[in-house]
Amino acid sequence: MTDWHWLFGDQLGPHFLAPGTGGPTRDSQVVMIEARSVFRRRRFHRAKAHLVLSAMRHRAAELGGRVRYIRAETYREGLYEALGDASVTVHHPTSRAALGLVRSLEQVRLLPARGFLVPQEAFAAWADERGAGRLRQEDFYRWVRHALGLLVDGDSPAGGRWNHDHANRERPPRGASTLGAPEPYRPDEDDTHHIPRLMLLGSHALQRGWDPRQVTDWFHRCFVAGYDWVMLPNVTGMSQYADGGRMTTKPYTSGGAYIHRMSDLCEGCAYRPGDRAGDRACPFTTGYWSFAHRHRDLLAANQRTARAVQGLDRLGNLEEVLATDRRWDEEAP
Template identity: 65%
Template structure:
């Protein structure tokens, strides 16, 4: 009797086929399914659709006769076409919708999740012991490092500190248009990429499936070999310079020293352990400073792992949270990634990056795109869906906590201790994006008032009571009370409800 194992499109690394405890049967046959319904339900970024399909088809080519690769309208139809009523195993999917589907199929046996560092049961025990109001990322991060012996010297953190943020928040180099970091790894396209691009063209012309953004050339790994090359390139040539400027932004250098590994991790092409272990080995060998290594380890073992765990721990109800009562729709220019409709240099620059590549690093996501959405009072469910669709590394489990909790504060503080937003002064300090802009970061009112500055004070006014009660944001309300022209500021800010900034 044939043993069948189902691989979802984000379970593409060899660790998803490794037998052993909680794994599929040794030498099981593999089922992979392209479901067009996934692309009908959401208007994904074209580069994201290309990357996912390219990665799946490359993996199928690697597996050869071992795989039965089906293209169908739905997963349910594809599975039946592949194996009929035969029994199938599958590792825990990464979305609630996929998990619900798997559980509805009697023939499917669910295996534990892979591709993460901590079993869900271990996190639940840790979280239950602490209580729902005390699930802070810093505490979780330290617990993970202790439990895994990651970047540790005995019982103490490597370098004598758990957190090296003090060394990792430098402004961009004065007068520099780029950080000058070595170039990141970029893959070469092949015949599979050409086939995928032609098929996406047919879907748009014949099947009514629509995308947003631009596609090509492919910038991110679609195979295990490419992903490992990208990891090596980052660790050997870029990791050392990563930490100091990881929170900075430069218009002409969107990549800076960032790893660009998130899509490979989230497709399952890399296991997070190999990424953090490679970074730690670079520090121990003296090839990278501890602050840069700790910053990268925090992103993978701290933040990525934390977001994954909270997605499941908080439950389905979490996606409906809207503690600030924000219900405004997303404007057309934002939905269409229409960077040319925007005058604010910071927004047009970052929106163009997303339009052209499906990626920008974490600070533009949080402090430009997310902050603007928060200030404008856009519906957090719509904002979460936009991030999910428009980023090559965006999945439901990634964006639901990141956007609903971190970016939009829609959970009222279950995940973070304050809303993350700022005026133009922060953007001016941490980037070169204010240079040559139509607006001035210090202007609160008038034709040249910065939309982030007016937005900041409007947000503080709208949520005065909430911010005043939080010791981390009370100063914003005190500043609000000192403004001599609040009504003029609010009137200036209202213009952005009608037009692109």
């Protein structure tokens, strides 16, 4: 009897077909399914859709006669077209929707997730030890390094530091005309890295009070890295603070002065990072103070944001700042 293994479009690395307990085996045949319903469920950036489909088809070409590649309306229909009622294994998918689907199919046997350093059971045990308390990324990061012996010298971090967050708060060097690499210096697609994503796009959404679910969905659709395991912690948790602070210690937002200090993104802008009123007032600066005012009680109780609330009381023109900021409720900056 033929052993079949199902690969999703984000399970294309060689480790997803490496033999393991419960499957797949070296002789397992592979089924891959292009489901049109996936691209209808939410609007995709064209480049992201192209990359996913191209990656799947290239992987299928590498596997040659080992793969049965199906284009269908849905995964369920594609699986039936490929295998009928035959049994198939699949590694734990990376999205809730896909996980719910495979669990609903009697012919599918679910295997442990691959692609992560830590098994899900180990993470669950770590989280359970904390009960209803905090699940800080920094705490988990240190725990993993201890558990796996990564960049540690005994009980201490290699080099004497657990992280280099302090360096991330320093102003980057200016005046470098190139990065020592051939043009283009930035990727043509998906070139909005950590700072633009979180400190600009995410911060603006947080300040404006947009629905975190809709913001997360937008990131899902518009970025190549837009998958649940990336977007939920980075957008829902870190960027939008929509988990109530279980993962991070404070909302990830700032005024224009910080953005100007930490980047070159303010050069040529029509607004002035230091202005909080008037026609040239920076939308991030007015948005920051408006956000702090709106959530004064919550922020005052957090030692990492209490200073922002204290700053509110020293502004002297808070009502003017709030009035300036309200114009962005009606028009884009």
